[in-house]
Amino acid sequence: xxxxxxxxxxxxxxxxxxxxxxxxxxxxxxxxxxxxxxxxxxxxxxxxxxxxxxxxxxxxxxxxxxxxxxxxxxxxxxx
Amino acid sequence: xxxxxxxxxxxxxxxxxxxxxxxxxxxxxxxxxxxxxxxxxxxxxxxxxxxxxxxxxxxxxxxxxxxxxxxxxxxxxxxxxxxxxxxxxxxxxxxxxxxxxxxxxxxxxxxxxxxxxxxxxxxxxxxxxxxxxxxxxxxxxxxxxxxxxxxxxxxxxxxxxxxxxxxxxxxxxxxxxxxxxxxxxxxxxxxxxxxxxxxxxxxxxxxxxxxxxxxxxxxx
Numbered sequence: 456x457x458x459x460x461x462x463x464x465x466x467x468x469x470x471x472x473x474x475x476x477x478x479x480x481x482x483x484x485x486x487x488x489x490x491x492x493x494x495x496x497x498x499x500x501x502x503x504x505x506x507x508x509x510x511x512x513x514x515x516x517x518x519x520x521x522x523x524x525x526x527x528x529x530x531x532x533x534x
Numbered sequence: 535x536x537x538x539x540x541x542x543x544x545x546x547x548x549x550x551x552x553x554x555x556x557x558x559x560x561x562x563x564x565x566x567x568x569x570x571x572x573x574x575x576x577x578x579x580x581x582x583x584x585x586x587x588x589x590x591x592x593x594x595x596x597x598x599x600x601x602x603x604x605x606x607x608x609x610x611x612x613x614x615x616x617x618x619x620x621x622x623x624x625x626x627x628x629x630x631x632x633x634x635x636x637x638x639x640x641x642x643x644x645x646x647x648x649x650x651x652x653x654x655x656x657x658x659x660x661x662x663x664x665x666x667x668x669x670x671x672x673x674x675x676x677x678x679x680x681x682x683x684x685x686x687x688x689x690x691x692x693x694x695x696x697x698x699x700x701x702x703x704x705x706x707x708x709x710x711x712x713x714x715x716x717x718x719x720x721x722x723x724x725x726x727x728x729x730x731x732x733x734x735x736x737x738x739x740x741x742x743x744x745x746x747x748x749x750x751x752x753x754x
Contacts, residue, residue: 464638468683471638471639471640471641471708472639520592520596521592523593525628525634525635525683525685526636526683
């Protein structure tokens, strides 16, 4: 199975990188852009065929290592 | 007196810490590789040094927090051994859950490297007792991700319990409430973003850092 994990800073946490990218986009003329957040995507293959079990496992990986839940939230896709 | 400096792949202030502790306290300092699973017997002070452990992969300190040696560091801290994380070491302690909060990218996205003046917010910890009667000390920061963050209830608790130990007088990185250093609830684990190991002799611009190591070992 393929697992994709998206990690972003939580809404209340200032994303200075996102803010800088937003300002750069404004500078290029895209004035309608707002709320830019820069996150990361982590992909990997996972042995097993049970999607629900895989999702639970990937969430455990997120809580333990892939995300710092003090500042980040995550979204898991398993297919 | 015995101190141990943990060396992670990518640590770059490990030697500085050894020299700083030796010269300011006369203690014997062992270097402990991150892959080791034992600390020297009778260690009085553990230091997690600054640098870029594991190349800051994933998040600063995230991989180092899972290093084999960290199990021993955690056990020693739980026994009450004085433990100090400096800069990247602070990030590692937060990632390991040994200190609350996290260190974010600096507010202005810049790596800040300069001398900073700090308020000694709590001079009654085992790390700051030597500063008694002094309100201000000077150390040096060098960080790109030194912006301390914790949610409001945690900040309130830190403030209320006297766990905020140092505060920037002129906040260089956007840290919540100007936090430069905190201790755990038990008071034996300190995380500090500025480097006492870069300010332990007058020739370095300040000798205030020496007092931190002296206090930590005097309390052991």
